[in-house]
Amino acid sequence: xxxxxxLRMGNLLLVTIQxxxxxxxxxxxxxxxxQAINKTGAQGVLIDISAVSIIDSFMGRxxxxxxxxxxxxxxxxxVVGMQPAVAITxxxxxxxxxxxxxxxxxxxxxxxxxxxxxxxxxxxxxxxDGDIE
Amino acid sequence: xxxxxxxxxxxxREVDVIPFRNRLKEYAVKVGMSLVNQTKIITAASxxxxxxxxxxGGGIAIIEVVSKGRENGIKLTFTDKGPGIPDIKMxxxxxxxxxxxxxxxxxxxxxxxxxxxIQSEVGKGTTVTVTKWKNG
Numbered sequence: 001x002x003x004x005x006x007l008r009m010g011n012l013l014l015v016t017i018q019x020x021x022x023x024x025x026x027x028x029x030x031x032x033x034x035q036a037i038n039k040t041g042a043q044g045v046l047i048d049i050s051a052v053s054i055i056d057s058f059m060g061r062x063x064x065x066x067x068x069x070x071x072x073x074x075x076x077x078x079v080v081g082m083q084p085a086v087a088i089t090x091x092x093x094x095x096x097x098x099x100x101x102x103x104x105x106x107x108x109x110x111x112x113x114x115x116x117x118x119x120x121x122x123x124x125x126x127x128x129d130g131d132i133e
Numbered sequence: 134x135x136x137x138x139x140x141x142x143x144x145x146r147e148v149d150v151i152p153f154r155n156r157l158k159e160y161a162v163k164v165g166m167s168l169v170n171q172t173k174i175i176t177a178a179s180x181x182x183x184x185x186x187x188x189x190g191g192g193i194a195i196i197e198v199v200s201k202g203r204e205n206g207i208k209l210t211f212t213d214k215g216p217g218i219p220d221i222k223m224x225x226x227x228x229x230x231x232x233x234x235x236x237x238x239x240x241x242x243x244x245x246x247x248x249x250x251i252q253s254e255v256g257k258g259t260t261v262t263v264t265k266w267k268n269g
Contacts, residue, residue, distance in 0.1 A: 020151050023183065053172065054154065056179040057241060085172035093176065093241040094227060 004029045006036050012113060013037065013075075016048040021055075026062040033066055037073045043120075044113035045070050048106055050081030060095040067100045076116045077101060080109035134208075138198040145191035150182045153194055157207070160196055164205045166267050174207055174265040177245040180238045181211045181261050189215020189258065199264065206247070206266035217255040225251075 002025055007014040013036055015029070033045060045066070049055070055063070067077040078101045090097060101116075103109035138160070142153050154175050161171040178194070185192040192213030199208045218224050227240045243249040247269035253259040 020154070022147050022151055024147055053158075054175050054179055056176045056183070057238060058183060083172075085169045088169050089172045089176045089245065092173070092244050093180075094244070095241070 001028075003032070006032060008036075008040055008042065011042055011117065012044040012046055012110065013040065013042045014046050014048070016051070018051050021052060021059050023058055026059050030062050030066050030069070034069050034073065037070055037075045043075050043117045045075055045077040046106065046109045046113060047077065047079050048081050048109075049079060049086075050083070050105075052086065053083060055082075055086050055090055057093060057095055060090055060093075060097060064097060064100055076113055078103050078109040078113050080104065080106050135200045136197050136208075137200055137205075140196045142194050142196070143191070144182050144185060144194055147186060149191075150179060150186075153182060154179060157196055157209070160198055160207055161265075164198060164207060164267050166207075166265070170265060170267070170269070173245040174209070174263075177242040177263055177265070178209055180242045181209070181263070184238055184261075185211050185213045185215070185259075189213035192258075201266075204266045204268065206264055206269065208262065208264040211261045212258065213260075214258040217257055217259055218251075218253040219255050221251055221253055 002019065004015060004017055004019070004025065013033065015033065036042065037045065047063070047066070063079060070077045080103045082102065101112065103112050140156065142156065144150060144153060157175055157178055158171060161174055166174070182194060192211060195210040197208040199206055223229050225239050225243070239251070242263065246263040247266045248264040250262045251259065
């Protein structure tokens with residue numbers, strides 16, 4: 001069966017969707033990603049959709065789900081490279097993907113994730129320091 | 134409306150949607166649609182094909198290249214022999230769904246196309262017709 005590969009890079013998981021999405025494939029990706037976060041302890045997920053020309057309500061919902069599920073598992077999700085025509089279509093369809101972080105390209109996406117993770121780590125450290133004092 | 138070209142495709146499985154989308158893309162390009170309009174009609178088609186699969190176990194999709202006056206466009210007809218929709222008015226409301234979806238399918242699709250028509254009879258089936266004009 002077709003599968004979308006999930007690559008690990010440090011504390012990030014990278015997913016590049018290079019094929020036409022259909023429902024089952026998107027659902028499998030959702031399940032695989034959540035498993036992978038749990039297994040690797042990744043703190044960030046980067047999904048590159050620059051090669052995806054169609055996102056309809058179902059696939060949009062899966063992207064939203066992935067972001068929400070990752071958050072519960074303490075990982076941030078960034079969607080990068082959305083084609084302008086896809087963005088226009090999603091908003092007119094009524095699915096603005098609220099709650100999903102996005103970046104223009106992979107580089108900026110990684111930057112955003114790294115900053116988010118660092119910020120979170122610093123926050124935790126400050127809380128720990130507070131306890132000691 | 135003059136029909137310039139017509140193609141019928143059967144959609145009975147999820148994976149059938151991909152060749153259908155690709156075929157539709159070819160026609161949309163041939164008509165000279167902008168990338169945004171191509172994306173809109175393909176997304177609309179994807180929604181309607183899913184509805185057909187989910188509620189009726191599949192059906193038939195017809196792609197037609199049509200022309201009206203100076204405008205060219207693409208007309209899609211989705212016909213299924215499913216349970217039909219008892220309350221079309223409700224089904225066209227944003228956020229209404231009998232399935233487990235967000236309920237954006239029909240109203241969202243309507244926003245993406247130039248013309249939208251739905252006919253349904255309970256127990257007999259549903260036919261949805263949408264048209265997207267090249268510059269519409």
